[in-house]
Amino acid sequence: MNWNKKDYLDMNIKCHRGSPRIDPPVPSSxxxxxxxxxxxxxxxxxxxxxxxxxxxxxxxxxxNLNASLMxxxxxxxxxxxxxxxxxxxxxxxxxxxxVISMTAGKNMVITDLGKGYAEESPVEGGSSGLSFIHSSxxxxxxxxxxxxxxxxxxxFPLPGINGFRVIDRARxxxxxxxxxxxxxxxxGESEEMVFITEKGTVYHRDRNCRxxxxxxxxxxxxxxxxxRNSSGGKYYPCEYCGKGxxxxxxxxxxxxxxxxxxxxxxxxxxxxxxxxxxxGGRGPCARCGR
Numbered sequence: 001m002n003w004n005k006k007d008y009l010d011m012n013i014k015c016h017r018g019s020p021r022i023d024p025p026v027p028s029s030x031x032x033x034x035x036x037x038x039x040x041x042x043x044x045x046x047x048x049x050x051x052x053x054x055x056x057x058x059x060x061x062x063x064n065l066n067a068s069l070m071x072x073x074x075x076x077x078x079x080x081x082x083x084x085x086x087x088x089x090x091x092x093x094x095x096x097x098x099v100i101s102m103t104a105g106k107n108m109v110i111t112d113l114g115k116g117y118a119e120e121s122p123v124e125g126g127s128s129g130l131s132f133i134h135s136s137x138x139x140x141x142x143x144x145x146x147x148x149x150x151x152x153x154x155x156f157p158l159p160g161i162n163g164f165r166v167i168d169r170a171r172x173x174x175x176x177x178x179x180x181x182x183x184x185x186x187x188g189e190s191e192e193m194v195f196i197t198e199k200g201t202v203y204h205r206d207r208n209c210r211x212x213x214x215x216x217x218x219x220x221x222x223x224x225x226x227x228r229n230s231s232g233g234k235y236y237p238c239e240y241c242g243k244g245x246x247x248x249x250x251x252x253x254x255x256x257x258x259x260x261x262x263x264x265x266x267x268x269x270x271x272x273x274x275x276x277x278x279x280g281g282r283g284p285c286a287r288c289g290r
Contacts, residue, residue, distance in 0.1 A: 050155055058122040058152045062168055065130075068112040069146045069170035072105055076137065076144050080174035103268050105146055106132045124153040133216045133250070133262060134167075138207055138271075142174045192276045194289075197269055203279045206288035212271055214252045216262070221247050230254050238266045 110118055110127050118127035134147040152164045194203040195212060204212055219227065224235050235251055235258045237243065244260030250267065251258050259267055284290055 054122060054152075054155060058166070061121045061123070062166060064117075065109075065113060065148055065168045066170065068109045069148060069168060070172070071112055072108040073144050073146050073170040073172040075108065076105060077172050077174045080138060080142070080144070103263065105135065105137060105144075106130070109146070109148065122152050124151040131262065133218065136213060138174055138213065142207075143171060144174050145169070145171045193273050194276045194279060195271055195273055196279055196282060197271055201282055202285045202289060203274075203276065203282045204285045204288050207271075207273075209285060209288040211254060211285060211287060212269055214254070214267070214269060216250050216252055216267060219249050219251055219258075221249050224249050224251065224258050227251070229256055231256075238264055240264050240266050 109132075110130070115127050118130065120126075123129045129150050131149040132147065134149060136143070136145045138144065146169065148168045150166055150168075152166055154164075192205070194205055195207050195209075196203050197212070202211075227235060229235065229251075230253050233256050235256060238257040238259045241259050241261045241264040242257070246260050249258045249260060250262055250264070252267070255266075257266055
């Protein structure tokens with residue numbers, strides 16, 4: 001039925017005379033407009049709800065990660081005493097030397113956090129997406145500084161926005177005690193304590209030597225050929241991970257190898273404190289051994 005102006009007037013007159021009211025039908029164009037608006041608004045509403053949920057989960061994960069970082073830093077600060085003051089012959093000294101490293105710190109954080117939880121977290125890449133390359137262990141003032149850098153993944157990436165970079169940090173001073181004996185043994189003879197690494201060929205007098213506390217930098221694969229280390233030498237593929245793929249490579253200022261994995265053994269430093277008589281024939285470090 002096509003309604004015109006006269007039909008509406010007749011309908012109103014009948015209503016005033018007590019006849020049943022007749023509502024005009026909804027135009028088909030209006031119904032189609034409501035369908036289109038619903039189709040447009042509903043996805044936007046759902047996107048907003050999911051975004052709020054995702055941000056809330058990211059904040060919860062960041063809070064849990066901060067708690068794990070602080071707990072790990074406290075444990076490492078206690079083990080620092082064993083790593084510095086006890087010999088490797090004692091179980092405590094051996095364990096302490098192995099725990100005081102950046103790689104060990106990352107493993108302890110993920111274990112405390114829960115690897116399964118980290119894999120299902122809002123971190124892009126799961127547990128492997130947590131980067132600790134900006135951390136330092138037993139650095140200046142004997143501080144343990146754990147920095148976890150990660151990228152929050154986005155369910156619906158937008159042009160120009162593919163994630164948000166987040167940094168969680170825990171910083172605490174290592175408990176190394178006070179050597180009241182001035183390193184004198186029971187026989188009354190003094191013996192200097194030095195620092196060595198498991199595969200190193202020299203010993204170090206300074207725990208903060210840059211050869212022990214290496215600074216890892218991330219570079220692009222296409223630019224590594226033109227880069228030089230502190231001695232002017234080129235970077236060559238690591239014998240452990242140099243054949244790996246990926247555009248991001250990891251180098252050190254004093255090294256001559258580039259790495260494709262941050263967890264490569266060539267980047268680890270397991271530092272032990274030993275008497276200078278137990279260095280195993282190692283020579284002094286050119287930077288701090290003299």
